[in-house]
Amino acid sequence: MTATLQQWQSVFDTWADADPNVASTGVPQSDLELDALARVLADWLQLRGDEVALDVGCANGVLTTRWCRRARHVVGVDYNQRLVERAQQLVGDAPVSFQRADAAALPFPDDRFDAVCCYGVFCCLPDLEFARRAAHEALRVVRPGARVLLGGLPDARRRARFHDLCEAGGRWYSRVLPRRLRWGVKRLLRPGWSPDASGLLWFDVEDFAAELRAEGLLVEIHDDPPYADYDRYRRTLVVTKPATERAAR
Ligand SMILES: C[S@@+](CC[C@H](N)C(=O)[O-])C[C@H]1O[C@@H](n2cnc3c(N)ncnc32)[C@H](O)[C@@H]1O
Numbered sequence: 181m182t183a184t185l186q187q188w189q190s191v192f193d194t195w196a197d198a199d200p201n202v203a204s205t206g207v208p209q210s211d212l213e214l215d216a217l218a219r220v221l222a223d224w225l226q227l228r229g230d231e232v233a234l235d236v237g238c239a240n241g242v243l244t245t246r247w248c249r250r251a252r253h254v255v256g257v258d259y260n261q262r263l264v265e266r267a268q269q270l271v272g273d274a275p276v277s278f279q280r281a282d283a284a285a286l287p288f289p290d291d292r293f294d295a296v297c298c299y300g301v302f303c304c305l306p307d308l309e310f311a312r313r314a315a316h317e318a319l320r321v322v323r324p325g326a327r328v329l330l331g332g333l334p335d336a337r338r339r340a341r342f343h344d345l346c347e348a349g350g351r352w353y354s355r356v357l358p359r360r361l362r363w364g365v366k367r368l369l370r371p372g373w374s375p376d377a378s379g380l381l382w383f384d385v386e387d388f389a390a391e392l393r394a395e396g397l398l399v400e401i402h403d404d405p406p407y408a409d410y411d412r413y414r415r416t417l418v419v420t421k422p423a424t425e426r427a428a429r
Contacts, residue, residue: 184306187379189260195239196262200270203239203263204300205408217407218246221297224402224418225327227251231294235276236283236318237301241267244297245274251295255288257281283314291323299331299416303380311381315392315419325423331416332404336382338413345409346375385415392419 195203202208221243227233227250235244238256240263248254256278258264267278281287283301296318305311318328334342389399398420404410 184304184379185259188304192239192260193262196260196266200240200242200266203242203266207408209408213407214242215246217299217405218243220405221299221329221331222247222250224329224331224400224416225295225297227295232292233295233297234286234288234293234318234321236281236286236296236298236314238267238278239263241270241274241276241278243299244276245271247297248274248276251275253277255279255293257283257286259283284310284317286317286321288321290320292321294323294326296322296326296328297331298329300410301332302330302383303332303334303414305381307381308383311383311388312391319397319419319421322421324421326421328419328421329416330419332410332414333383333385333388333416334380334413335385335415337384337386338415339382342378342380342413343375345412346378385417389417392417396422398422 191206195206199208201211201214204214225233227247229250229252231251233251233254235254235256238244238258239260241256244254244256244267252275254276256267256276258267258278258280259282261280264278264280271278283298283305298314298318302311302314305314315328315330318330322328385401389401392399400418402416402418404414404416
């Protein structure tokens, strides 16, 4: 396990015992917001109701159990054993099964699924090379002609917006001081902290999409929907595996 993976996993461990709606972003999201995001994911994946789908990085199933009813069956996988156990407790009669697996080494045969969703996961992978492996694993297990959603990618071209979000938060000095001074005040109050200490993995989303297109994959780029401020700095790729298998590795 790399240091980054270990650092994130100790965060995710704490989510297993928290309010279930915490396990998407780290702060509780309302049922309405989660439902709305799940609808967008199902629409982007063009689910009709008869698919067998995979959710990679499903956490406790907080989103999976919402969009799974737009498919016939969903398999949710997550690296974190405690979250997988929590998902199994919370699932009720939703058409989902959960198991532990690593996004970069999925324990499924080629072409097994009709759709793959991976939302809010790439942001906490160790590095871009790992992310490329995870993307190709998702593309390997989806059938030709089907869609893979790689969602919630922090976009390096929108990093300034994330910095702005971090310095907002309703503090009095955010409203009265210009941006440069705000950072000075913030550093005085929280020495050593900067938005870059968030541990997020940043993507040049346009370049990441271009790499996939160069392999012959069809790639759509979407702005994230309004959810946990992700719409301010994250974007989502929807990748279609060619029906001919020409480009998939
Ligand atoms: C921020 S949560 C997002 C959960 C859910 N997809 C959502 O958007 O609500 C990220 C999840 O990805 C999982 N994860 C991180 N790295 C992973 C990996 N290499 N393989 C599988 N899951 C991973 C974490 O354990 C965590 O549950």
